[in-house]
Amino acid sequence: MKMPSVFCWxxxxxxxRIAGAQVNKQPQPDIKVTFVNIINKLPLxxxxxxxxxxxxxxxxxxxxxxxxxxVSLQTTGKKTIPELNSYHLINEEDTASKSFSFFISxxxxxxxxxxxxxxxxxxxxxxxxxxxxxxxxxxxxxxTGYIMFKMEGNSPSSSVVNNKIEYHIGGFSGAxxxxxxxxxxxxxxxxxxxxxxxxxxxxVDLDKIWNAQHDLKIMKTPVCTTPGVLAAGIADNYSKAFExxxxxxx
Amino acid sequence: xxxxxxxxxxxxxxxxxxxxxxxxxxxxxxxKLVIPKGWPKPSNDIFLxxxxxxxxxxxxxxxxxxxxxSKDGNFPCAGCHQQFAAFATYAHDFSHxxxxxxxxxxxxxxxxxxxxxxxxxxxxxxxxxxQPLSPIxxxxxxxxxxxxxxAKIKEDTAYQRLFKxxxxxxxxxxxxxxxxxxxxxxxxQSYNSKYDKVKRGEDSFTVSEAAGYKVFLANCNGCHKEPxxxxxxxxxxxxxxxxxxxDMGRMGIxxxxxxxxxFKVPSLRNCSITFPYMHDGRFLSIGNVINHYRTDIDTTxxxxxxxxxxxxxxxxxxxxxxxxxxxxxxDEQMLRDPRYQEPNYIYRSPDIH
Numbered sequence: 001m002k003m004p005s006v007f008c009w010x011x012x013x014x015x016x017r018i019a020g021a022q023v024n025k026q027p028q029p030d031i032k033v034t035f036v037n038i039i040n041k042l043p044l045x046x047x048x049x050x051x052x053x054x055x056x057x058x059x060x061x062x063x064x065x066x067x068x069x070x071v072s073l074q075t076t077g078k079k080t081i082p083e084l085n086s087y088h089l090i091n092e093e094d095t096a097s098k099s100f101s102f103f104i105s106x107x108x109x110x111x112x113x114x115x116x117x118x119x120x121x122x123x124x125x126x127x128x129x130x131x132x133x134x135x136x137x138x139x140x141x142x143x144t145g146y147i148m149f150k151m152e153g154n155s156p157s158s159s160v161v162n163n164k165i166e167y168h169i170g171g172f173s174g175a176x177x178x179x180x181x182x183x184x185x186x187x188x189x190x191x192x193x194x195x196x197x198x199x200x201x202x203x204v205d206l207d208k209i210w211n212a213q214h215d216l217k218i219m220k221t222p223v224c225t226t227p228g229v230l231a232a233g234i235a236d237n238y239s240k241a242f243e244x245x246x247x248x249x250x
Numbered sequence: 251x252x253x254x255x256x257x258x259x260x261x262x263x264x265x266x267x268x269x270x271x272x273x274x275x276x277x278x279x280x281x282k283l284v285i286p287k288g289w290p291k292p293s294n295d296i297f298l299x300x301x302x303x304x305x306x307x308x309x310x311x312x313x314x315x316x317x318x319x320s321k322d323g324n325f326p327c328a329g330c331h332q333q334f335a336a337f338a339t340y341a342h343d344f345s346h347x348x349x350x351x352x353x354x355x356x357x358x359x360x361x362x363x364x365x366x367x368x369x370x371x372x373x374x375x376x377x378x379x380x381q382p383l384s385p386i387x388x389x390x391x392x393x394x395x396x397x398x399x400x401a402k403i404k405e406d407t408a409y410q411r412l413f414k415x416x417x418x419x420x421x422x423x424x425x426x427x428x429x430x431x432x433x434x435x436x437x438x439q440s441y442n443s444k445y446d447k448v449k450r451g452e453d454s455f456t457v458s459e460a461a462g463y464k465v466f467l468a469n470c471n472g473c474h475k476e477p478x479x480x481x482x483x484x485x486x487x488x489x490x491x492x493x494x495x496x497d498m499g500r501m502g503i504x505x506x507x508x509x510x511x512x513f514k515v516p517s518l519r520n521c522s523i524t525f526p527y528m529h530d531g532r533f534l535s536i537g538n539v540i541n542h543y544r545t546d547i548d549t550t551x552x553x554x555x556x557x558x559x560x561x562x563x564x565x566x567x568x569x570x571x572x573x574x575x576x577x578x579x580x581d582e583q584m585l586r587d588p589r590y591q592e593p594n595y596i597y598r599s600p601d602i603h
Contacts, residue, residue: 123376124376124377125299125377126296126299126300126377126378126379126380126428126429126432127377127379127380127424127425127428127429127432128425129423129424129425133423133424133425134380134383134396134424135396135397135400135423135424139380139383141380141383141384141387141388142374142384143374143503144374144375144376144377144380145376176505226505227505228505
């Protein structure tokens with residue numbers, strides 16, 4: 001009569017666990033990443049704030065959305081630990097969208113990396129949901145694929161209707177691929193603890209879009225809405241905009 | 251001991267009921283795409299991440315026939331894709347869209363889409379599930395928005411029931427809407443034409459059809475490859491540029507000049523009822539099309555397909571035979587299949603707008 005009693009306790013324990021899991025609080029995530037969009041030291045204020053780029057062109061920004069995906073951290077042992085199902089749409093108008101947190105095993109980490117945009121696989125895999133829902137207005141309907149980065153605004157230097165600036169940057173294959181990987185060192189190696197949340201704050205300086213790698217004057221290229229050489233050049237430029245400014249252990 | 255056994259049984263029953271309570275069994279009737287004998291495998295398994303079920307198909311069919319997917323209610327998918335015309339727009343070079351507009355291209359027939367990797371004449375769409383976003387939001391087609399469509403659908407209790415039946419969480423969102431539509435359009439299949447029956451040994455060609463089949467194999471099969479009657483590639487078949495539309499075809503997507511005036515090779519199944527022909531509907535009859543291939547190809551085009559650089563020699567008799575063969579590709583069974591019809595379908599004479 002030993003066996004049934006063992007089973008009995010097994011059943012009892014499993015049922016406790018099942019019941020317990022529902023009562024327990026959600027465990028706290030270990031890491032939080034926050035994006036702060038700025039323009040050359042000035043905070044980004046949509047619509048109203050006027051900025052000047054290095055070519056002395058004045059401009060305003062009315063909309064800024066971009067995808068961050070495939071976030072991972074690298075350990076001192078050079079192992080890459082990815083965030084699972086890692087797709088985030090940063091929307092300047094929505095504060096909550098500018099931070100995300102996730103679980104990662106306690107370890108010593110040296111760097112953080114991510115893609116600006118949505119990896120090519122998800123561009124060819126049909127209807128998605130969540131951050132990748134076409135409802136978010138970041139999906140092309142004539143030439144399937146995500147708009148990886150969208151910035152709109154106005155500038156007297158733009159000769160198109162209403163002096164518009166319109167950058168819808170997409171394209172995920174071959175020479176037209178605008179996916180850029182950003183790799184940021186965490187400076188002093190830091191340890192992620194189980195009970196503490198570590199916040200990494202990343203500054204995104206959009207002023208870089210005009211000249212970080214290629215000189216792109218608003219006067220010459222106020223609009224880019226198709227994949228191609230210009231889109232790839234703009235992506236090169238904004239890929240240089242990301243910089244870690246602070247790491248907070250809470 | 252007895253008490254312990256009773257307790258363990260009790261615990262078991264409680265856990266089991268808890269499990270059942272949490273997860274009500276969700277019954278789905280799985281369907282299988284027919285892969286006729288001798289056909290290639292579908293090029294990409296569109297139903298791998300979207301299991302084909304009766305429930306999904308029925309929901310997709312309702313959506314396909316529902317005018318509410320368009321802004322003013324007048325332009326369901328089925329308005330431009332009519333079953334009696336093999337899901338092309340009958341007798342229209344361009345189809346009518348919202349607010350007296352016209353589409354910019356000829357509406358293709360819809361069938362055997364599971365074998366098609368890239369959709370639209372220029373291959374701009376890479377997955378059947380995301381294709382509907384183009385007509386739904388196109389201002390010259392349905393002129394709606396996704397949030398607009400979802401808001402209308404969510405209010406309808408019939409849809410609430412159908413989404414619950416088709417998807418375990420029952421959520422009405424864009425992903426489920428698009429997946430259901432793909433289940434319907436992706437299941438429209440054509441494999442029962444006279445040609446197919448001859449191949450299966452159930453019927454035989456007339457003398458003229460048999461002669462036409464030979465002409466076809468000699469001149470057309472390089473691109474309109476049997477049994478699908480397309481190899482799903484993009485080719486320049488020597489049509490001069492339509493000066494009004496300035497439609498450069500595949501080049502508009504790839505940006506590559508080597509793709510200038512390349513268009514998707516359309517399937518010739520059911521082609522006797524999908525006139526007018528070509529991406530801009532420029533030819534009214536198969537006779538016109540054959541004349542293009544035998545005398546009117548624009549040989550000045552640099553990217554003209556290799557297979558057409560040497561003029562095709564097709565006599566008048568051969569033209570007649572070829573036309574008869576192409577007519578034998580009409581699939582009456584698909585054109586009348588009640589499964590593809592609007593629910594509660596009542597036959598009306600074809601809408602000629």
